[in-house]
Amino acid sequence: MSEGRAGNAAISEKIYYDDEIVKKFIYATIFWGAAAFIVGLLAALQLAYWPANLELPWLTFGRIRPLHTNAAIFAFGGNIIFAGIYHSTQRLLKTRNFSDFLSNFHFWGWQLIIVGALITLPLGYSHGKEYAELEWPLDIAIAVVWVVFAVNYFGTIAIRRVRHLYVAIWFYIATIVTVTLLHVVNSIEIPVAMLKSYPVYAGVQDALVQWWYGHNAVAFFLTTPFLGLMYYYVPKAANRPIYSYRLSIVHFWSLVFIYIWAGPHHLLNSALPDWAQTLGMIFSLMLWAPSWGGMINGLLTLRGAWTKLRTDPIIKFLAVAITFYGMSTFEGPLLSIKSVNSLAHYTDWIIGHVHGGTLGWNGFLTFGIIYYLVPRLWNTNMYSQRLMNWHFWIGLLGILLYYISMWASGITQGLMWRAIGENGQLVYPDFVETVMRIVPLYYVRFAGGVLFLAGFLLLIYNVWITIARAPRGEKAMAVEVPARSRDVTDIGTGHRKLEALSVIFTVLLFLAVLAGSIIEIVPTLAIYKYLPQTAKTEPYTPLELTGRDIYIKEGCYVCHSQMIRKLPYDVLRYGANSTLEESMYDRPFQWGSKRTGPDLARVGGKYPDMWHLRHMIDPRVITPKSIMPAYPWLAAEKIDYNILRKKLSVMKMLGVPYNDEDVSNADINAEKQAAVIYEGLLTQDPSLESVKDTEVIAIIAYMQSLGKKTSQQGVATSNK
């Protein structure tokens, strides 16, 4: 190291790294990993066989799917990121973490948030925004813990003994800075109760902010920190130098700058203005090379260690993880092309794509790192290499089954949805027909998940025995590090100089991610002012709003979209394409990202109230082959009328055109509307007395309002 420290090189001191915090995060990774995988498996089984929810509200798909995604990303993913960051940063900077107290606050705070999620999500306390479902008290807790992590991390950088920051640390900084920005901006909301709030953004604004957040949760929670981990653990495990320093620089900056723009590719062909869609698509395409820069640097670093691929299971996990990263980041840009997206969006192809990334890249990299860290932290060897190999092969087979079945399912269903016959009519007009075709693939996917979990159980057993047999009572080893020195003069030039100037580096990074954020989001915040006011949009009645909140509580949005895209087969199937006006009072927006069931944007008035009642209580009475869970509890739970005045006053404050009378009479108006619906049902079936004032009445009111709130419909209509 020529840190300009030559004169002081002889001076050194002995310190202890804090490996206890790393151990804690490893334990948490394994514990929450098992939880996330088991919940995922239960969700997968329910899609094949809905009664696997045991007919319990809190085990039903709409509520546990958010639990699965949050647990996998933030509990399993989060804890391994923290373990790896705390372990590698101390060694890369030759210093103990800034504060043991902050490290432990970070650890316990994060685990408490996860426990909070584990309790609130199954109970239905949800924002209804994907990967950001947690309600406002937990949002605040996340912000606090994340800031503690940031203080601890930048504190560690401040007391470092190595002047230049290694590429892994660039990626860690990118993670910490950008996740703060994403979380804070996306979570701005007004509470109406202890566990209920409305976002300040509505409709298309909320959609854009949410997917700016959602896509960059993938970018800055599942990509940049894991690339950082790759840059430390791959060269360490393979004992090879990094392939290209220049490539590190170019792909790092291009990745962080371009990634932040790509969010709108989740909203292609929707009502989002064309320019934003186009930006989302072209930046996703330009992201291909920067992503592959990471893959190339990872794989080519393994050159010369290829022989270890046969003997060292850790190298196997790492190499396959990087390969999956390469596959996912090729597939991502492909899926962002508007025409490809028109086929794949709302189908299982996207689910397959996501799991290629999470199971393959995040999962296998995590397993490799755990197998690398455990023997070193506990000062022993892994109990069984054989079990590690078994884990590798079973896990890989599981991922392949998952990926391939979801490709087949997504493409099959996408092609069926878009098939138009020579008579200009849909070939498969009955939605359930397209579902029945893919249900067998849901069993294959479940089998893939079982294998992936089985492999993970081998890891748990192997790690358990390893730690149980590790030598006890040994004190942590002191490491000799160079003494701190401030009199560094020659820090290099160009990017090399920047690597030594951590504050300037961080500021530049912040500006890089801010650019795309501002250009895409700010114009949208004023969009409703510029819409032609040719038709008035009515806000929801208090009862409809109640129904809407129940829709969000039950997680209906995870299977039903409310966005008829500007595509002929969407229009033929569901009616005129959705407009911006139609969701302008929607807090949160509910455009959805998956159609396990049909789109609901224009379901209002399509069926009688009695149809909805019978369908909610048992969907198979209406559609014998339906895979939707039954919701009998909606006909038992009473509506909470008392909160409505508060809800409407918050909505009014946010700009929804309710007048004072609407607010003060909210509860009475809701009761009146509920009574009309109830009486109507009762005249048809006098045995329905028990549904009076129950949640199903509110859901019916909401369903009947969908698509009926404005005459501003899309440019194209179907044949009706």
Added chain:
Amino acid sequence: MPDKEKLIEDHEYDGIRELDNPLPGWWLMTFYITVIFAVIYFGYYQLFGGPTLDEELSAEMSSIKAEQEKTEEAGELKTQEDYLALVSNPDAIAKGKAEFMTKCMPCHGDKGQGIIGPNLTDDYWIQGDGSIPAILKVMNEGVPDKGMPPWKGVIPADLEEDVAAYVYSIHGTNPPGAKAPQGQMIERR
């Protein structure tokens, strides 16, 4: 590591070294191509008058509508008498019944006795006169105000007449649990 590759001298982090390899040419080329494509794509669609999504959709919908109209013109209008042969054709009735059981049964009952929708077996009709052309009209166009969705396109075109014939055929079966009469009494001719 091939001979020509150089370790960068003063880069060493916890034992990790870095090589001074150039950016791979094919990688850089990929990057340039995507950037050039992005510029051209944005220019065409956002700056220089490429079609908007609305325009593309309108164009596609009008050609689909043309196809729909062409098919509709091809079919000639039939009268009750033309359909009566279907009612006595067991194959047509069986097919019509099978389709009825998946699409109509949830609201009209497995025997047409009426649940959410009206009884189809009695002498009373809310819409039309109970003839096969009248049944077809309600089936295809729906009665949105009353909660009857239009089934055109959802019930396959080649089964429409069979379903209507089946509905016509169950008249007077007086199934158990039949819903009370609704609409006008119309005696069958």
